[in-house]
Amino acid sequence: MVDSLKFIESAKRAIEIERDSISLLIDRIDERFSKACQILLNCKGRVVVTGMGKSGHIGKKIAATLASTGTPSFFVHPGEASHGDLGMITSNDVVIAISNSGNTSEVVTILPLIKRMEAPLISMTGSSTSLLAQEADSNLDVSVETEACPLGLAPTSSTTATLVMGDALAIALLEARGFSAEDFAFSHPGGSLGRRLLLKVSDIMHSGERIPSVNHNVLLSDALLEISEKGLGMTAITDDNGKLCGLFTDGDLRRSLDNTLDIHSTRIDKVMTTHCRTIKADILAAEALAIMEDNKINGLIVTDKEQNVVGALNMHDLLKAGVI
Numbered sequence: 001m002v003d004s005l006k007f008i009e010s011a012k013r014a015i016e017i018e019r020d021s022i023s024l025l026i027d028r029i030d031e032r033f034s035k036a037c038q039i040l041l042n043c044k045g046r047v048v049v050t051g052m053g054k055s056g057h058i059g060k061k062i063a064a065t066l067a068s069t070g071t072p073s074f075f076v077h078p079g080e081a082s083h084g085d086l087g088m089i090t091s092n093d094v095v096i097a098i099s100n101s102g103n104t105s106e107v108v109t110i111l112p113l114i115k116r117m118e119a120p121l122i123s124m125t126g127s128s129t130s131l132l133a134q135e136a137d138s139n140l141d142v143s144v145e146t147e148a149c150p151l152g153l154a155p156t157s158s159t160t161a162t163l164v165m166g167d168a169l170a171i172a173l174l175e176a177r178g179f180s181a182e183d184f185a186f187s188h189p190g191g192s193l194g195r196r197l198l199l200k201v202s203d204i205m206h207s208g209e210r211i212p213s214v215n216h217n218v219l220l221s222d223a224l225l226e227i228s229e230k231g232l233g234m235t236a237i238t239d240d241n242g243k244l245c246g247l248f249t250d251g252d253l254r255r256s257l258d259n260t261l262d263i264h265s266t267r268i269d270k271v272m273t274t275h276c277r278t279i280k281a282d283i284l285a286a287e288a289l290a291i292m293e294d295n296k297i298n299g300l301i302v303t304d305k306e307q308n309v310v311g312a313l314n315m316h317d318l319l320k321a322g323v324i
Contacts, residue, residue, distance in 0.1 A: 014148040014156065021144040021157040022164050028141045029168065036122045036138040037172050040071060043120075045092030047073035050081065052106045054155040055098040055162065062096070062166030069170045070179040078106040086113055094120045100142075100158045102130020111135050124162050140165055201288050202281035204321045205302050205311030206232065213238055213309055216245055216269040220256065223248050223268040234299045236309045237272045243307045246272030249299065278303045281310055285323045288313065 047066055051059035059075050066073035076085050095114050099107050102125035114121055123136035126143040133139040142165050148156035212230035214223050216237050226235045237246035248268060256271050279288050279300050288300055302311030318324050
């Protein structure tokens with residue numbers, strides 16, 4: 001049985017080697033990096049990332065990161081490129097080719113075709129004297145002194161360094177474009193951030209017949225029936241013109257019962273809350289959540305500029321929509 005300390009020692013050594021490899025990249029962020037960024041920023045088409053084996057896996061992640069941060073990008077397998085997929089690349093595109101050796105045959109094979117179509121080429125290699133590095137418009141040095149693999153065989157430090165260099169490109173371009181959190185959300189509409197930054201109250205509120213609402217002249221018992229039927233734990237109270245004049249909630253009911261009020265003879269306008277929080281339909285659902293949390297309430301009535309009731313929502317609606 002292997003001593004548990006051996007596992008810990010191996011893991012720490014691997015992390016330290018990869019950490020040191022990443023640190024070496026700092027001094028390589030120079031004019032070549034700046035030129036690569038300028039080429040990518042000027043791209044009128046798409047950024048096409050290619051690489052073989054582990055470099056290909058890293059390339060897929062770099063392409064995904066670029067695409068989600070404002071630089072349209074996709075990955076093309078170099079082997080498939082030689083059998084038809086090269087048609088995905090146009091002269092308006094920029095190619096990022098990744099190869100630790102810089103001489104990977106599948107990548108080198110498509111170089112003349114990339115050059116012939118005059119698509120700018122950026123390379124990420126571990127050898128600045130390699131064919132790929134020499135043919136590139138800008139070569140980014142991702143060489144490492146040693147792999148974390150003790151055999152020096154499995155790409156470990158080299159793939160990590162390449163991934164970090166790709167992230168550096170993506171972030172530099174993101175900032176240069178002025179890419180915002182809202183822009184990011186549009187690329188991630190299914191994620192929690194996307195929902196928080198894109199979803200508006202109007203998208204999730206109850207509207208029309210689903211709004212809990214009663215006239216200010218009805219009895220408390222009638223208001224309770226409305227609350228029970230609509231299931232939001234509250235009801236809006238409106239005047240004869242349909243404008244909001246108050247709110248009655250489950251909490252108000254408990255307080256009314258503590259005062260031993262007769263629900264069958266008490267009018268709702270005698271026990272409603274007149275100064276209640278409201279929101280507009282065009283604000284972000286995340287803002288509605290903040291209002292509820294700040295005021296320790298579970299529901300809100302949505303009104304227009306004239307104080308007409310146009311919707312309602314509660315904490316459960318926000319939870320169901322993924323805002324929480």
